[in-house]
Amino acid sequence: MAQNGTRTGKGKQPVLVVLQLSGGNDFMNTVVPYGDPLYYDFRKTVGVSEDEALHIDSRIGFHPAMAEIKSLYDEGNVAVIQGIGYPAPDRSHFRSMDIWHTAQPGEFSSEGWLGRVIRELDPNKQNVVTGVSFGAGLPRAMYLTGTPAISVTELESYGLLTSLSGTSQRRALSAFTRMYTPEEFDEGAMVMQHIGQIGMDAMAGVDMLKAAPANYSSTIEYASDPLAQSLRGIAQIHLAGLGTRVFYAQHGGYDVHGGQVQIQAKLWGEVSRAVDDFFADLRQHDAAEEVVMMVFSEFGRRVRDNGNGTDHGSGGGAFLIGDRVNGGLYGEYPSLEPTEQVSGDLRFNNDFRSMYSTVLDDWFNIQPDPIVNGHFEKFDGILAPLNS
Amino acid sequence: MVDEDRRLIAHLLRRAGFGAGPSAIDAAAAVGYRATVDDLLDTERHERPHEDLLERFHSEHCDEESPRWVALKWVYRMINSDRPLEEKTALMWHGVFATGWAKVTNGQMMAEQYEMLRDFGLGDYRVLLKKLSRNPAMIYWLDQQMNHADAVNENYGRELLELFSMGRGNYTEEDVRSCARAFSGWTMTHVLPRYPTGYWPAEFVYRGDDHDDGEKSFLGETGNFNGDDVIDIIVRQPATGRFVAREIYQFFVADEIDDDAVEQIADSYFASGYEMREILRFVFNSDFFKAALFKRVKSPIEFIVGTVRLTGQHRNAHQFGLDRLAKLSGMMGQELLNPPTVEGWHTGREWIDSAFLVERLNFATEKLSDADAPGIIEIARRISDGRSSITRDGLLDLCTGEFVHLDLDVATRRVIADELSSPEIIQCGGDELVAALTEILALIGTSKEYQLA
Numbered sequence: 001m002a003q004n005g006t007r008t009g010k011g012k013q014p015v016l017v018v019l020q021l022s023g024g025n026d027f028m029n030t031v032v033p034y035g036d037p038l039y040y041d042f043r044k045t046v047g048v049s050e051d052e053a054l055h056i057d058s059r060i061g062f063h064p065a066m067a068e069i070k071s072l073y074d075e076g077n078v079a080v081i082q083g084i085g086y087p088a089p090d091r092s093h094f095r096s097m098d099i100w101h102t103a104q105p106g107e108f109s110s111e112g113w114l115g116r117v118i119r120e121l122d123p124n125k126q127n128v129v130t131g132v133s134f135g136a137g138l139p140r141a142m143y144l145t146g147t148p149a150i151s152v153t154e155l156e157s158y159g160l161l162t163s164l165s166g167t168s169q170r171r172a173l174s175a176f177t178r179m180y181t182p183e184e185f186d187e188g189a190m191v192m193q194h195i196g197q198i199g200m201d202a203m204a205g206v207d208m209l210k211a212a213p214a215n216y217s218s219t220i221e222y223a224s225d226p227l228a229q230s231l232r233g234i235a236q237i238h239l240a241g242l243g244t245r246v247f248y249a250q251h252g253g254y255d256v257h258g259g260q261v262q263i264q265a266k267l268w269g270e271v272s273r274a275v276d277d278f279f280a281d282l283r284q285h286d287a288a289e290e291v292v293m294m295v296f297s298e299f300g301r302r303v304r305d306n307g308n309g310t311d312h313g314s315g316g317g318a319f320l321i322g323d324r325v326n327g328g329l330y331g332e333y334p335s336l337e338p339t340e341q342v343s344g345d346l347r348f349n350n351d352f353r354s355m356y357s358t359v360l361d362d363w364f365n366i367q368p369d370p371i372v373n374g375h376f377e378k379f380d381g382i383l384a385p386l387n388s
Numbered sequence: 389m390v391d392e393d394r395r396l397i398a399h400l401l402r403r404a405g406f407g408a409g410p411s412a413i414d415a416a417a418a419v420g421y422r423a424t425v426d427d428l429l430d431t432e433r434h435e436r437p438h439e440d441l442l443e444r445f446h447s448e449h450c451d452e453e454s455p456r457w458v459a460l461k462w463v464y465r466m467i468n469s470d471r472p473l474e475e476k477t478a479l480m481w482h483g484v485f486a487t488g489w490a491k492v493t494n495g496q497m498m499a500e501q502y503e504m505l506r507d508f509g510l511g512d513y514r515v516l517l518k519k520l521s522r523n524p525a526m527i528y529w530l531d532q533q534m535n536h537a538d539a540v541n542e543n544y545g546r547e548l549l550e551l552f553s554m555g556r557g558n559y560t561e562e563d564v565r566s567c568a569r570a571f572s573g574w575t576m577t578h579v580l581p582r583y584p585t586g587y588w589p590a591e592f593v594y595r596g597d598d599h600d601d602g603e604k605s606f607l608g609e610t611g612n613f614n615g616d617d618v619i620d621i622i623v624r625q626p627a628t629g630r631f632v633a634r635e636i637y638q639f640f641v642a643d644e645i646d647d648d649a650v651e652q653i654a655d656s657y658f659a660s661g662y663e664m665r666e667i668l669r670f671v672f673n674s675d676f677f678k679a680a681l682f683k684r685v686k687s688p689i690e691f692i693v694g695t696v697r698l699t700g701q702h703r704n705a706h707q708f709g710l711d712r713l714a715k716l717s718g719m720m721g722q723e724l725l726n727p728p729t730v731e732g733w734h735t736g737r738e739w740i741d742s743a744f745l746v747e748r749l750n751f752a753t754e755k756l757s758d759a760d761a762p763g764i765i766e767i768a769r770r771i772s773d774g775r776s777s778i779t780r781d782g783l784l785d786l787c788t789g790e791f792v793h794l795d796l797d798v799a800t801r802r803v804i805a806d807e808l809s810s811p812e813i814i815q816c817g818g819d820e821l822v823a824a825l826t827e828i829l830a831l832i833g834t835s836k837e838y839q840l841a
């Protein structure tokens with residue numbers, strides 16, 4: 001095993017992009033079991049018809065807004081992980097998202113699983129942009145005290161003390177560096193320690209990230225929605241070769257208790273196009289094979305619709321996308337038989353920590369067990385390691 | 389000791405309001421701490437700010453479809469209201485009953501909810517929950533209009549228990565179901581399409597024929613409960629007292645929970661009959677509050693409004709840029725009227741991450757280095773009053789002690805003193821003082837300590 005999970009080979013290092021769908025994506029309408037008559041019994045008002053579904057096989061198909069993802073699937077670059085979840089499902093957005101972020105269903109924790117990954121990949125904190133998140137705030141998944149991770153809202157305007165200029169900016173930046181340099185550890189000043197650490201990270205990160213958009217050119221025209229812009233920013237940073245290994249992006253609005261038909265079509269249309277543009281952009285620059293994208297949501301939704309939408313459920317699905325992904329269906333589609341449901345929800349048959357473990361071991365080449373807090377069976381052959 | 393009094397009063401005005409300039413602290417110090425607490429709580433004594441000119445000078449933002457207009461007005465009120473506690477408490481409840489425009493998509497409905505929190509946030513918590521359960525923005529946000537007698541939608545029932553009153557672990561799934569059933573038939577009028585009528589807010593409607601009137605078992609009691617009955621039961625629970633106490637403690641006192649203080653606040657919750665005014669009177673006069681200086685990380689909007697109140701800007705309706713202040717709060721992680729989830733914002737040290745800190749520092753240094761800011765000119769005038777010159781060190785101490793009110797770490801103070809370019813003796817009454825002052829203030833705004841309230 002190479003040190004710290006890095007591979008040397010051709011010089012390319014594996015990169016993970018995590019895309020979080022916030023609000024609880026309805027897996028049953030994302031990968032639609034149109035061949036099962038029970039589906040239409042339960043989804044009388046928000047069901048996707050057999051004609052609309054983009055057929056994967058004679059039983060299931062993608063939501064009609066996912067045309068680009070369907071094409072990526074047909075090219076063999078999308079793995080659908082069916083029936084993903086965890087024991088004793090929690091139907092609170094907050095708690096369930098925490099469980100996915102911390103990989104600790106049994107207890108409350110503020111340590112993110114990707115924070116632990118970043119610590120493994122860069123134990124000596126040599127690169128403050130090893131982890132970069134796009135969107136409003138650092139997700140708990142990337143949060144680990146003492147481990148730097150950058151959060152960017154908008155790449156083009158990123159900078160520090162930009163309201164000052166000339167000598168006064170230089171003096172203020174010098175003062176800033178001195179004020180935020182960590183002092184001796186003081187138990188009573190944890191907050192100050194935290195602010196100091198974040199300040200130093202921000203300063204270093206700013207210097208590196210500022211350069212990325214300037215050196216970027218592409219023929220891909222991303223859409224203007226925030227997700228597309230986040231993925232464009234991720235492409236810019238990846239192509240700048242700054243050594244970022246873990247990226248995070250978020251897309252919200254999946255809590256479709258009502259108005260599901262319209263909302264889901266809009267959201268998946270945005271995801272499908274943005275993901276396709278992102279990989280096309282990377283391929284154009286010969287920088288796609290080292291990138292795997294993981295798409296997840298905190299839970300699925302109830303099997304039976306509520307007349308206009310679906311309520312919080314459990315047992316959803318996830319996706320791994322990329323050139324090095326062996327596309328196809330993984331796991332079993334959970335049965336819709338009432339006797340097989342768990343209080344009105346899909347019964348999960350794959351623990352999300354199995355997916356995490358697969359990515360950790362087969363992609364990053366780092367020991368999964370300490371990161372996911374236990375031993376979970378991997379999915380065999382889902383990822384072809386880089387340079388193999 | 390006079391300095392200690394001013395220090396405590398500045399602390400009170402930061403927590404019960406959005407901070408205060410030197411003359412407001414003078415006025416409060418003259419009547420004393422306890423009388424200032426009473427004055428802050430006795431909101432009726434003061435008028436709300438006049439806003440006639442706002443629409444005229446910010447007409448480009450008067451789009452009632454958008455939450456930006458509501459956010460702009462709210463920011464204006466935070467900066468200018470003579471009832472700061474009213475706005476501050478509304479902000480606390482907004483974080484608890486977190487409702488997002490992203491789903492509601494009707495600025496008027498969002499405005500109504502915020503104004504309801506402002507009107508009732510300092511009163512009886514039981515009344516507040518009853519108002520909340522009838523609030524159209526909340527009804528729509530948590531799909532309560534789809535909660536029918538024969539098709540229960542659990543969303544509101546669950547979040548009322550989990551996030552608005554008791555907290556997880558204090559009720560069963562059956563209680564959630566019963567709570568949702570009790571609110572069946574609590575709905576709203578249809579929101580009219582935008583054309584041709586334009587945007588209109590919806591109104592609460594109770595439909596008895598869509599209410600599940602059957603027997604329900606809820607938190608150990610049994611009856612044909614309706615929504616109001618459920619709220620009457622909820623507010624009596626010890627868990628609810630602790631929940632409200634924790635929210636108050638973390639919003640007004642300190643980020644790190646102190647169980648003993650929370651217990652005392654919960655006692656006050658029950659002793660006062662759920663009256664927020666009385667609970668807050670107890671909190672502000674308590675020893676634990678007076679010992680909690682700089683124990684909170686400022687939230688983005690507190691950071692922005694506090695800075696602007698110090699620089700004396702936006703004290704009238706015709707200064708542009710109110711919209712930008714609201715937008716910046718979003719860039720720092722707190723978009724007013726659009727929290728990320730029903731769970732609200734993650735507060736305390738989670739306000740500080742790399743992107744947000746960059747925004748905060750850029751904003752603070754921009755405002756505090758503005759030599760034309762009325763608040764900075766006022767500070768210069770006060771310093772020049774009775775002085776012809778001042779030492780650079782003396783000016784730094786005056787800034788942190790009298791004007792910004794910070795506990796600067798010794799090391800931080802040394803760095804700031806080192807980096808100053810102004811002469812060691814500064815002439816008062818002119819540009820030299822203003823230049824030295826803005827240089828000091830900008831460096832203070834860059835410090836770690838400035839992130840705390």
